[in-house]
Amino acid sequence: MAAHSSRTSPIPHTPTPDPAPRTIAELVRAQWGDHRIGLKHGESAVTHHQLAAGAAARAALLGELLPRDAEPHIGVLLDNVPEYPLWIGAAALAGAAVAGINPTRRGPELARDIAHTDCALLITERAHLPLLAGLDLPLPPERVLIVDDPAYQELLAPYGGARPDAIAAVPGGGGARTPGPATRLLLCFTSGSTGAPKAAICTQGRLAAAGHSLVRYFAVCPEDVHYLCMPMFHGNAVIAGWAPALAGGAAVALRRRFSASAFLPDVRRYGATYFTYVGRAVQYLLATPPAPDDRDNPLRTGFGTEAGAVDAARFADRFGVRLVEGYGSSEGGAALQRTEDTPPGAIGRPAPGDDLxxxxxxxxxxxxxxxxxxxxxxxxxxxxxxxxxxxxxxxxxxxxxxxxxxxxxxxxxxxxxxxxxxxxxxxxxxxxxxxxxxxxxxADDRLRVDSENLAAAMIEDILARYAPAAGVAVYAVPDPVAGDQVMAALALRDGAAFDPDGFAAFLAAQPDLGTKMAPRFVRIVAALPVTATNKVHRVALRWAGFRCPEPVWWSPQNAPGTRATPAGSGHRPLYRPFTDEDRAALMAQYRDHDRGRLLDR
CATH class of the missing domain: 2.30.38.10 (Luciferase; Domain 3)
Structure with a gap:
């Protein structure tokens, strides 16, 4: 099984040879003049040369749009469309940084992410404009660029002749920053127990080194095609998918959003040889109807985390594709690699050179x-x-x-x-x-739901608005397949009774409740358990999980992978009593995926 915290795919830590380009800017410049296909999306395809030219045009535009006294940070609120890697390449050339904005965030929390990362420019698309409606954004409307608006192409047109080797570093914080290995390139949001997500810094040097390392680890070559179906605001897609493709001269194929039913058709259409995944994506693929030609695909490897040993074996048997699992972090602090002799239930051993x-x-x-x-x-x-x-x-x-x-x-x-x-x-x-x-x-109160890192404190702050509740605690219970599910304990006010329909309506009305935050399980307690220092005893709550003496309500359809109560969507979880029959059926799922031991911690 793989770990749960703020994890992306593991990155082998091996030294980068001196001749290898040390920055992403160098790798983008190296695409110039390469007329092989470098990116595929839908029915369109562009060459490496066109990608370098497009990145250069956007980098030149940055020099005009970014205020001289602002941090050169670009918020990117996009699905996996060609503009996403183009803007990462542009930021690299210009010495700027991209903050990947998570579209599952809502309301003031979404605005907070943009403000916290000092975004002086926001790149988005029409599909995400409703998320921004009514928000107090920290930048003027003219610095919100909508990539599928004709005005955007008109804005870019004057810079169409820009060359990547002639881009000047954009000013930022009072001075220009010539791209180097220590130049910030990514601000990757990751959650912790303190509430608001943290933005982990990733420099050009670290991302380039990760790309080169994976090129060696997987023998990436120019004939490869990396299928990016995980969202690019995650480190998984950029660090483990895009960066090694760039470093190895391979192409990338983009899927706007992950689709289990479209996975094999995409893989075959694009000739994909490699893909990255996180958590339940593998289970969703296994849940598609089997077909006699499942193994008829060009894939060589899948690389990611949280698939679990049982599903990894099922995936290899059905699709003929080896999944490489491990443990790593967006922060780059530690990595574990799964090897052929890793026993069931273990993650692996340290990456070379690490003293873990x-x-x-x-x-x-x-x-x-x-x-x-x-x-x-x-x-x-x-x-x-x-x-x-x-x-x-x-x-x-x-x-x-x-x-x-x-x-x-x-x-x-x-x-x-x-x-x-x-x-x-x-x-x-x-x-x-x-x-x-x-x-x-x-060691803290993080949850990982459907590959998203959530902070218990943030969900508690929202649930605390529920009028009948006198106290709220949010904690993780293991998902039967991968990651966690959200469970909440509610201590009700005197005389109050739990109304499942009223609670669901309350959740649907919260503007900052993200799509993966709604509790699947709700435990009704007379009082929250506390420690000797009068802190909520979350460890005791986690140990009991849904196997507790008090009444538990649950939302069977509100499992990871579903659209869980997006504000204003009209959808809401439906809660009903969690019965002995429900518990028995759920425990069978845990046993089927060899995860029952996680309930006995």
Missing amino acids: AVVDPATGAELPRARLDAAGRLLNGDRAIGELVNRGRSSFEGYWRNPEATAARTRGRAEGEAGAGWYWTGDLFFRDENGFFHFAGR
């Missing part, structure tokens, strides 16, 4: 290896489970305008103190006697 360990979070002391019985059950969890840290050199580059979160990752310990300078993942692991790492939970 499981330590006591309080002291930094390395914990003893885990002892497992013949059935794979952990026998010494009280001594073996701790936090995963990287004690060696980390490529973590910090969070944008969040020194507290940055310090928390390195713990801000004094020089010489145990743990000083380490990268602390915030995830709990144990390590077996053969050196394989096993995921054991999270």
